[in-house]
Amino acid sequence: MSDKKVLTTNNGAPIADNQNSRTAGPRGPVLLDDFQLIEKLAHFNRENIPERRVHAKGSGAHGTFTVTNDITQYSHASLFAKVGKQTPVFARFSTVGGERGSSDTARDPRGFSVKFYTDQGNWDIVGNNTPVFFIRDALKFPDFIHTQKRDPKTNLKDPQMMWDFWSLSPESLHQVTILFSDRGIPDGYRHMHGYGSHTYSLINEDGVRTWVKWHFRTEQGIKNIHPQKAAEMDGANPDSAQEDLFKAIEHGDYPKWRLYIQVMTEEQANNHPENPFDVTKVWSQKQYPLIEVGVMELNRNPENYFAEVEQAAFEPSNVVPGTGLSPDKMLQGRIFAYADAHRYRIGTNYQQLPINAPKCPVHNYQRDGAMRFYSPDNAPNYEPNSVDNAPKQQPQYAEPPMHVPAGTMDRHDHRVDDDYYSQPRALFNLMNPDQKQLLIDNIVGSMKNVKRDIQIRQLKHFYKVHPDYGSGIAKGLGIDVDLIKS
Structure with a gap:
């Protein structure tokens, strides 16, 4: 049996997927x-x-x-x-x-x-x-x-x-x-x-x-x-x-x-x-x-x-x-x-x-609770009811049905698209040289005391956005650009 700790819910049930909602x-x-x-x-x-x-x-x-x-x-x-x-x-x-x-x-x-x-x-x-x-x-x-x-x-x-x-x-x-x-x-x-x-x-x-x-x-x-x-x-x-x-x-x-x-x-x-x-x-x-x-x-x-x-x-x-x-x-x-x-x-x-x-x-059937300011007089707290002038649902306010893609109910992986880079790249390309340098300097300042393996892992992402983005930060952190090109 593995010695690794198993991630669980508060009642101790093991969790199979902690990345995706159902x-x-x-x-x-x-x-x-x-x-x-x-x-x-x-x-x-x-x-x-x-x-x-x-x-x-x-x-x-x-x-x-x-x-x-x-x-x-x-x-x-x-x-x-x-x-x-x-x-x-x-x-x-x-x-x-x-x-x-x-x-x-x-x-x-x-x-x-x-x-x-x-x-x-x-x-x-x-x-x-x-x-x-x-x-x-x-x-x-x-x-x-x-x-x-x-x-x-x-x-x-x-x-x-x-x-x-x-x-x-x-x-x-x-x-x-x-x-x-x-x-x-x-x-x-x-x-x-x-x-x-x-x-x-x-x-x-x-x-x-x-x-x-x-x-x-x-x-x-x-x-x-x-x-x-x-x-x-x-x-x-x-x-x-x-x-x-x-x-x-x-x-x-x-x-x-x-x-x-x-x-x-x-x-x-x-x-x-x-x-x-x-x-x-x-x-x-x-x-x-x-x-x-x-x-x-x-x-x-x-x-x-x-x-x-x-x-x-x-x-x-x-x-x-x-x-x-x-x-x-x-x-x-x-x-x-x-x-x-x-x-x-x-x-x-x-x-x-x-x-x-x-x-x-405001008309509904919610009652009581801490700091309740007001409640309707002589009104029931349940629905449906037969009381005259009591609040009733109004079907004309219903939203049209929302169509959802046919599929299975599961924890679908939200990281299957792989395109994390095109929109940050478009944003980086919109910046003028001074804005790009300020961006790089700000990130260098934030990452300078972070562990080297995390720096390299993140720099690989920045390099995929744009080589100038990744290499500029790498240079500021004193990291060989060749380490982040893969």
Whole structure:
């Protein structure tokens, strides 16, 4: 019998595959019977109290979203009903890996989340300032975030953990290239784009579903911070992004983002050479050009940070009629994980808090629980019932069926495509010489104390992206380029 330790679930059952969620076919949706995924995400959400496990350090503001272009051919959502319609919003920006007291100038993706208080319920876009992510399967999310947190023995941030994981997860190359580029440290929150990142869906009045990508493009222009300047700012004011956003709004300099979509028909998706639900990849804007939707303006600061920012709860499961989800494996995991994290961190009735409460009537049969604000008078807590005027289901709001590829229910390997390199290569080729050198210098600085075998493993990936990319980093680390060409 082997002396190797067997990976198990919490009840001691051996795990055969810790890389892939169970899905209905290779591109199909994640299955609820994947108890391994549920256990992993549920335990991860409960590891820390009381701050957010990720996106702990953040800033927020109130504002409006105004429709500027008719997209009713794609969606019957009420907030898009006509040009000029205005919807109140609350947006929260954040770093990802740091704690609540961490620096606003860390090299880290930035969370970019918006809650639309529509007249048909709250709709949330919960994304980042990058169009892609490091992983494509939610089963790996706890593992990935552990590498961004502190070593359980030393309680220190450790590049060794990051690069060990990334070098064994080549699907991360696209996001790693963005993270270590000049856009890895945005100059505050006003000067960065935002993305839904995942593929979502819109549904029109005829029940036709269209796949979409959401893009918020800053009207203030992109501004980034050089690492040396970031270190200086961190020492002088670790809350520089919070201060910049708050003061801009306080002085009437209201930041704006123009919202766009990319659209892909179901037929186009079925014939797309790449998986259109893979969050580690983007859609070509030449093939799927940006279509303007409207403008978001932030024009009011919170009156109480804890009540309005710290207790704000965003979740991709908040959809409204005319909007929808997709079979994206990471998105499907987040649908469970975010709401579960809020129930744990804030309480089961977190959606009744003023910052999270819809601005339209809410009628359901949920009752009681800690911190329950209200319950309907003289109403039952079960359904179906024969009580007059009790809430009843409305079939007209049903989504059209979502077709999934025929296939077996199994843990399908998400690393069968082999194309981890073309999109990072396209991004690298878009950079000018100064941007390429800064990217290389940033990675050298991060990898310099990582074990040599991990350096070489990762460098082989960079070299496959582009020889100049891999050899430039190898030179900075003092590694013979011949060692990474294989």
